[in-house]
Amino acid sequence: MSALWADLPVLTQDILWTLLLLLPALVVGILTLRGYAPWPLVRAILWRFRWPASMFVLLIAISVGMGIGLLAQERGLRRGTAQAADKFDLVVAAPGSELTAMFAAVYLQPSDMPLLPGEVYDEIAGHEDVSVAAPLAFGDSYGTAPMVGTTADFVRYLSEDRITGRMWQTSSEAVTGALVPLETGDHFTPAHGHGDAAEDDAHGDSELTVVGHMAPTGTPWDRAILVPVEAVWEVHGLANGHAPERAEQIGPPFDAAYFPGTPVIVTHSDELWANYALRSEFTRDAETMAFFPGTVLSNLFRVMGDVRQAMSLMALVTQILVAASVLLGLFILSRLFRRQIALLRALGAPARFVFAVVWSFGATLLLAGAALGLGTGLGAAALLSRAVTARTDILVSAPLGWSEIHFLAGFVSATLLLSLLPAAIVLRQPVVGGLRA
């Protein structure tokens, strides 16, 4: 059976799982409503108690929206961060924290890292399986944009060659990410450091000119200014990676003797298997560490996955508690239409019909709240995604996914079953007491 399930396409599994979750509610609905037409009465009761009913719907919507928003946002964030790491097949850095190196290389988070020497770079760049080997140099910024020194090949690789304007040709030229507010031809002087601690005048004598712009990548690199790695070294008064007789050269090969060091080397290989070989080859005790950012992220997600499951469970429990409170409210509300219920019994309505009226009333509120909650959750997730994207430059989008649909189906089913309780309790009230109420 489990093998049969596993053989099904994922979409089919998701659809079946949704139907399975909804099945109890569907069965209850069919059994309760079969042969009756309680809707005119349900509508009348809903209209009579429209304000308290609206409040209940709103409460349910907020509760469902929070759960759905949380799930969608978490998934969107995971996808966004994973997508941002797509171009970073293998990162080589000095031994230390993979996480720190990944945050620095992929997400451009400033951090202090030891440098790799030119010999290591030469070895990596000269490897027959490596098609791109880019040193990254950090430390400067302009406004809120970090300045990253690297190679032209890496910029082309990162942007998939979608560059308007042109690539730099000298160490005083720069290419900007899509979100950097600099136009072609603009000049700027980089500050040393980032943010409030940046020293604006530290590199006062160097001026760079923007000559090109990368197309949007949906990564923090969209807000970065990319310059030849030589430019970063030069503004810091270091050798520029080339022997004096080739001092005007931009890009590799570099001379190991004049290579000031790089915290990170990003590599790309045309063959997937080669990345594994390279990782193995460049993972050396006390010298280099090589890692796949995708794997680091995956480990991070795995750790977060437990938290996510706990959060999902908490969200579900919270919502069931909210729904239970709402159902208690429904029961209290049903006391208000106790006379109408008693009237129906006095007129000869079967118990199941009265049950159907009360249950349908609760079910309508729950379904309306769930539907509104779905919209609220997705709206909130979209707003939150924009905020996260604006803050981190990681393109986060949170469209409706199957986990939200399953969550909603589970919630709807559980609460529709729960709403049988107030219906059953209302039914037990004495008819004459209701008529005289």
Place this chain on the structure above:
Amino acid sequence: MGLPLSVRALDVTSDRNRRLLSIPELEAPAGALIGVRGASGAGKSTLLYALAGLLERASGSVRWGDTDLLSLGPERRAAFRAGHIGMIFQDFLLFEELDALANASVTALFRKRSERAALRARSAERLTRLGLDAGVRSVASFSGGERQRVAIARAVAAEAPILLADEPTASLDRAAADRLIEDLVAMTRETGTTLVAVSHDLHLIERMDRVLTVSDGALSSHEVPA
């Protein structure tokens, strides 16, 4: 055509076993119009509810035709009411948000699909006969007299052989009450329906074939109006 009523050893007690009503014997022929009067709290409405099979703590027998209502379980009693008893209440008990026709035909909602259209048609016809427009106006905008006529239309639309009315004119002004009495009596006479009407209203009581007086939970007199 109405059903005859036969009550034997009817005892109704409260939750605390206090006796609320005790009627050793009561007979009424099919199509009779029976008024029930008495002081407030004497047990008039309790008698009416017992005749409808609505009381849980009732013993003895309440026989309508061949059916002893008290021997039936709650669901069969409800089914009997649906098919045989129309009820009218002092404060109308309508669904305020529905229009006159929807209220008059409310019992169609729990009837077989095949019976619904006919019941709605009869409800519309009864409303017209009672001088009301079935229309789309919700009954919330109706006067007391109009509302009670809607309640009567609801009670008679199913052509039930028994009509039980609890203070049907109590919430109406004199003119409206008199018109309602005319309508009620005319319709029940016409169809031969057995009517039991609890009322303080002498105008209604004097139109009945027989009048029962209830006092302290017992029948104290049984008379025929002059």
